[in-house]
Amino acid sequence: MKIELQGKLAIVTGSTLGIGLATAKGLAACGAKVVVNGRTQAKVDKAVAAIGAAVPGAQLLGVAADLASAEGCDKLVAAVPACDILVNNAGIFAPQEFFDTPDSQWQHFFDVNVMSGMRLSRAYLPAMAAKGWGRVVFLGSESALNIPEDMIHYGMTKTAVLALSRGLAKRMRESGVTVNAVLPGPTLSEGVEAMLAEEVAHSGKSIEEVGRDFVKVLRPSSIIGRLASCEEVANLIVYTCSEQASATTGAALRVDGGVVDSLV
Template sequence: MHIDLRGKTAIVTGSTLGIGLAAAKGLAGTGARVIVNGRKQPAVDEALAAIRQAVPGADVAGFAGDLGTAEGCEALVQAYPRCDILVNNLGIFGPQDFFETPDAEWQRFFEVNVMSGVRLSRAYLPGMAAQGWGRVVFLSSESGLNIPADMIHYGFTKTAVLSIARGLAKRMAGTGVTVNSVLPGPTLSEGVAEMLKEETAKTGKTLEEAGADFVKAHRPSSILQRAATVEEVANMIVYACSKQASATTGAALRVDGGVVDSL
């Protein structure tokens, strides 16, 4: 399958590292113009350089700003008013006991993980509908279905994303705009690598080996029995953004290695 997105502009939020950066590289490889986002300009510049190295001749630009705020989202829309493909990847995570999680932390997770995608979808989808074509992908997580007891505030945001994407797909029915969710499972992103840093230093195991041990211990229902790579998750995102995915909408596309034990 050859995915060709030349002439399309894609915005990938939170794309200086991890799944977001891998998705930006993947979309750049299809010929799309890709807008990279991070909070700080140096991180955006590094990501742009990495994409240009991976995809010679890539058409990429950057936006430095905090999309976890209404002001940041508005500034992005002002800078790039047209968008054909929106990948709502921006997200934060971190374990914290329910009884020790204050209101402010619940609000912060909600603003970043949920409202960033809501605000940008509200801004860009009317233009997509007017031209009769568009793609929106929300990054959810298997944690949106298997709510982690130590990250309830995170899991609830990923469940919310599933609801928004499904409802928005219905709202855009018949317009040529598709809206889907992608649900990664354990993935070897920079955040996970940092979490496993002590384990790899202590045991001498590779990151991949430590990741597999983590999956077996903490996600025993995994069929894959290892963590996915960011590229494996990005492949699903790129497909959902493709012209070939024209009949896929309102879907929750799992790249969780079979962690979610349901048909």
């Protein structure tokens, strides 16, 4: 299978690091013009340079905008009024004891993880439908189904993302526009690497070894028994954005290493 996305404009939010960066790189390699987004111009410029070095001839546009607010979403839409592919990847996570998590933290997680994707989908979907073609992908998480007791506030937002994705897929029925959610499991992103850095320093083990220990203790149902790479997750996202995925919509597509112990 060869995925061709020439002539398509893709926006990947939160694409300066991790899964977002790997997704932007994968879409660019398939020929799409890719909009790279992050909160600061310096991070956006660095990501654009990295993708350009990895994918010679890549068509790239960088837009710095903090999508935690309506104003930040408006800034991105003003810079890029229409797109063919929208990957709602922007998101945050952090372990925190439920009884120590204030209202402001709950609201911030909801604004970043849910409202950003809602606002951008509301802005971009009508034009996709008018053209008869479009792809919207939300980044969920296995934590949407297995709510982690140390990240209840995070798990709640990812469950909301699944509801939003499924509902929008129904709303866009028979339009040529698909809406799906991709659910990663534990993934070796920069955020997870930072979370495990203290254990790496303390144990003297490699990040891969510490990652395996993390998975076996905290996600013992994992079948692969390790952290996935950002590229492994991005591969599924890129496919979901392709012409070949035209009959896949309203789905929660797991790339969780088998963490979710379910037949469907």
